[in-house]
Amino acid sequence: MAENTRRDFIKTAAGTAALLAYPPASVLGASDRVRVGMIGVGARGQELLKQLLAVPNAQLVAIADIYSRRRDEAAEFAPGIHALDDHRRLLDMKDVDAVIVASPLHLHARHFLDVVAAGKDLYCEKTMTWSITEAEQCLRAAEKTDRVIQIGLQHESSGALADAKKWIKDGLLGKVTQVESWMSRNTPHGKGQWVRTVPSECTPQNVNWQAFLNGRPDRPFDANKFINWRLFWEFSGGNITENMVHQIAWITSALDLPLPSAAYMTGGVFSEKDGREVPDTIAVTLDFPNEVVVTWQSTFSNSRYGLGERLLGSDGTIEHVAGATDMVTGNSDEVTRYFPEKINRANGAPLVSETKDQNHMANWIDCVRSRKAPNAPVEIGYRSAVAAHMANLAYRRKERVTLQSAKTLAA
Numbered sequence: 001m002a003e004n005t006r007r008d009f010i011k012t013a014a015g016t017a018a019l020l021a022y023p024p025a026s027v028l029g030a031s032d033r034v035r036v037g038m039i040g041v042g043a044r045g046q047e048l049l050k051q052l053l054a055v056p057n058a059q060l061v062a063i064a065d066i067y068s069r070r071r072d073e074a075a076e077f078a079p080g081i082h083a084l085d086d087h088r089r090l091l092d093m094k095d096v097d098a099v100i101v102a103s104p105l106h107l108h109a110r111h112f113l114d115v116v117a118a119g120k121d122l123y124c125e126k127t128m129t130w131s132i133t134e135a136e137q138c139l140r141a142a143e144k145t146d147r148v149i150q151i152g153l154q155h156e157s158s159g160a161l162a163d164a165k166k167w168i169k170d171g172l173l174g175k176v177t178q179v180e181s182w183m184s185r186n187t188p189h190g191k192g193q194w195v196r197t198v199p200s201e202c203t204p205q206n207v208n209w210q211a212f213l214n215g216r217p218d219r220p221f222d223a224n225k226f227i228n229w230r231l232f233w234e235f236s237g238g239n240i241t242e243n244m245v246h247q248i249a250w251i252t253s254a255l256d257l258p259l260p261s262a263a264y265m266t267g268g269v270f271s272e273k274d275g276r277e278v279p280d281t282i283a284v285t286l287d288f289p290n291e292v293v294v295t296w297q298s299t300f301s302n303s304r305y306g307l308g309e310r311l312l313g314s315d316g317t318i319e320h321v322a323g324a325t326d327m328v329t330g331n332s333d334e335v336t337r338y339f340p341e342k343i344n345r346a347n348g349a350p351l352v353s354e355t356k357d358q359n360h361m362a363n364w365i366d367c368v369r370s371r372k373a374p375n376a377p378v379e380i381g382y383r384s385a386v387a388a389h390m391a392n393l394a395y396r397r398k399e400r401v402t403l404q405s406a407k408t409l410a411a
């Protein structure tokens with residue numbers, strides 16, 4: 001988020017927070033409220049904070065961030081919260097029941113495992129982990145605990161997914177052998193996708209650089225890497241872990257796909273020549289053992305077709321599209337539709353998804369209270385993370401990667 005947008009957002013959100021930070025006693029008794037802490041209160045963390053403050057039976061009690069600016073911003077949102085500089089102090093707090101993790105990707109596994117070990121329920125941003133090895137560790141930890149864990153794959157709570165699953169279960173697609181998916185963006189000339197201005201007070205005095213590195217090779221403070229971590233492999237998986245993961249999770253859930261058997265990925269840094277390592281132009285192919293091939297394409301220098309997924313079956317197609325520019329009206333809509341294949345379903349009628357989305361954050365809080373499984377449990381976090389890391393491994397090694405070889409390479 002650009003700094004001025006972030007400031008405007010904080011101004012509005014601070015007003016909202018003053019009303020919502022502490023729900024009135026009439027909403028729910030103190031013992032029924034879920035007391036929440038958050039680790040990492042940057043751009044996404046502040047969006048999630050706003051979402052959390054709008055859930056009536058949740059109460060934000062503490063945040064932890066290693067950058068003083070983010071602690072100050074969080075305190076503006078929710079006056080009176082504990083703003084800590086070490087996530088371990090937050091996990092020591094007895095009056096924190098559940099924790100949201102919105103730190104950079106390379107820290108997810110550390111924070112995930114620490115939260116679960118502390119006996120707290122967890123909402124962990126996507127991608128669940130930075131590597132396959134870490135995904136295995138988190139899956140194992142989740143299997144050994146009764147904590148409620150939601151992954152920040154919010155499209156798992158979409159009404160369109162619920163409808164797609166029903167249409168598939170009802171046999172409207174027949175045999176699906178291929179899925180095509182894509183995601184595209186653009187920025188003005190000279191401005192790179194994702195690039196954030198480094199604030200002037202982002203200095204070693206205001207940031208715990210060692211905690212950011214979390215065991216990665218030591219080096220002098222690098223403000224650009226701290227703020228723009230998304231551009232570098234050490235901390236990020238690029239657009240594969242930022243965006244493909246959402247769409248692969250959605251496709252995986254709709255078709256109940258297992259882990260891919262193989263991945264291929266090509267592309268490069270073709271449009272964003274700003275020193276980044278992660279590619280801006282991408283073509284991925286994922287093979288699944290149940291005779292399905294999924295492709296995903298992405299560019300950062302053309303946004304006309306927005307994003308979408310098409311599930312191609314012998315008896316019908318499910319198409320979800322969003323953000324494409326209509327050539328006539330110039331508008332863009334999000335819609336999920338079903339089209340019958342007339343040669344196999346002569347009397348089939350087209351359908352449009354109308355089921356409303358669920359609020360992903362509220363679904364987590366509800367599940368923390370009911371102890372039910374949330375909409376994006378660890379299993380989908382795991383499958384989508386492994387698929388994403390297989391693709392990146394194939395790109396970086398310039399070769400086809402099988403599930404077997406990916407697990408060996410990751411070990």
Ligand SMILES: NC(=O)c1ccc[n+]([C@@H]2O[C@H](COP(=O)([O-])OP(=O)(O)OC[C@H]3O[C@@H](n4cnc5c(N)ncnc54)[C@H](O)[C@@H]3O)[C@@H](O)[C@H]2O)c1
Pocket residue numbers: 039040041042043044045064065066067070087102103104105107125126127152153154211212214226227241242
């Ligand atoms: N679900 C979605 O749609 C969605 C959207 C955007 C981002 N995200 C995810 O959210 C995560 C955060 O992204 P962002 O854009 O907010 O990044 P960011 O850099 O803006 O925020 C990360 C925050 O974590 C803090 N941090 C770093 N190391 C820490 C540590 N050791 N302990 C505590 N705090 C630490 C930083 O100071 C910063 O405030 C990423 O994993 C990203 O993929 C998800």
